[in-house]
Amino acid sequence: MGLGSDMYRQQILDHYKNPRNYGELEDPTFTHIGENPMCGDEIRMDVKLDDDEETIERVAFSGDGCAISQASASMLSGKLHGKTVDELLEMDRDDVIDMLGVDISPMRVKCAVLAEKVAQDGAEIYQGELDVEKTTTED
């Protein structure tokens, strides 16, 4: 029997089983929560900015969900380190899928992009450009 789809490559499973930057920051610059209502995935992203209020110094995530959503959050938390808030806001779903490095089946894209969306919404709320309590991914 073959060992599963391309979606569950070693890297994804490794990040799922050993998530990086898992937890909550003590003094985040902003924090935001989001969910995939249909899957029950829930993710909280904490972001700490440098003194320049531009550069991302640390990211932590916490939450529950499928391997794709959790691995995506874990990888994103590392990738965002050193980036600016603008660079975060410029990311799109292709960047996330490239980061994951596997084919994501259409129905699972929502899981893949949840962390990115939560981080972006958190940043926009911080900048005063968005007003939502909780991010949800619909289709």
Added chain:
Amino acid sequence: MSHQHLEALDVAAIREEFPILQREFDGQQVVYLDNAATTQTPDPVVDAMSDYYRESNANVHRGIHHLSQEASNAYETAHDRVAEFINADGREEVVFTKNTTEGENLLAYAWGLNELGPEDEVVLTEMEHHASLVTWQQIAERTGATVRYIRIDEDGRLDMDHAADLIADDTAIVSAAHVSNTLGTVNPVGQLTDLAHDHDALSFIDGAQAVPNRPVDVKAIDADFYAFSGHKMAGPTGIGVLYGKRDLFEELDPFLYGGGMIRKVTFEDSTWGDLPWKFEPGTPQIAEAVGLHAAVDWLEDIGLERIQAHEEELAAYAYDRLAAEDDVELYGPDGSDRGGLVSFNLDGVHAHDLTSIMNDHTIAVRAGDHCTQPLHDKLGVPASTRASFYVYNTREEIDKLVDALDDARQLFA
């Protein structure tokens, strides 16, 4: 329940009528275990619909020409056939809708919105599908009525003592699923209906998961209203049925307005046509009605009791095989008195991941909350994986499902 006297289904012959079951993805034949979401459609049903389009297509009711007469006849006869199928008193008691959801909404809007008030209670079960739960929640919000839920016990059965407590003089309607699409529980809908009637309340039964796989007799249940969907019973999408007792349908105002449903229209006012057309305005789903008729014929040819026996056998087999796995959590009652579906979780693997892995083996199952979010909250899980069976499924297919669990275990170990 024992069905030992019934002849087993000739599954091999049945499968020949479903070319889709031969489909392969990456060289693997599809194992279709998502029948609670929608069933596959046998050739005779597809043929009946394409014959209709090739030979008889026209608009109904209003035409004098031959084709319209044929189409009208086919459309109206489909009502008679469905009435006979569920033991209703003729076409007047059978309204064609889009699906079960529309049946729920039709009653909720046509009756609930007009009749409910702040002193009224709507009694549902904790295992209701969102089709009923969300609909009654919304109507309650607009009318000030209160929604109450009959509890389920640890085995996933309704707590009938609680039902007897809840259903009281303030109850205006009891709306309950006949068979739960998540737990597989078969509810005592006759008893619930009796409780409702004892308190002058109406009973609405959601038969979406019952009509496809067991004999249903609306008179024996004494339900006031009963809804189901064609696409879950070997029929086409786009058509469902709302059964209602004739005297209740007669009192009820229409839900949607338009052509084909009126008796007389002036610039000032309109009067409504006969049942069931009063509830079917506009050009209806004619080909789908023809398909539903063919599906009913097809199911009765096989025999609903035999279908039920087959489903119970598969459900019990799947339940036992999965229950033998230490790391599998199952939901709903054990034993054989369950509908043909099993919902479960594999420890340490999210239902969506498990379902993706199943898909790698071309096994079609469903992950999610199955439109019963509050029930999943109560079960304490965000989602589950559901395997659901129909006439064409086999034990070998269930074996494949159980084997595929190993793959998930290895990946996620």
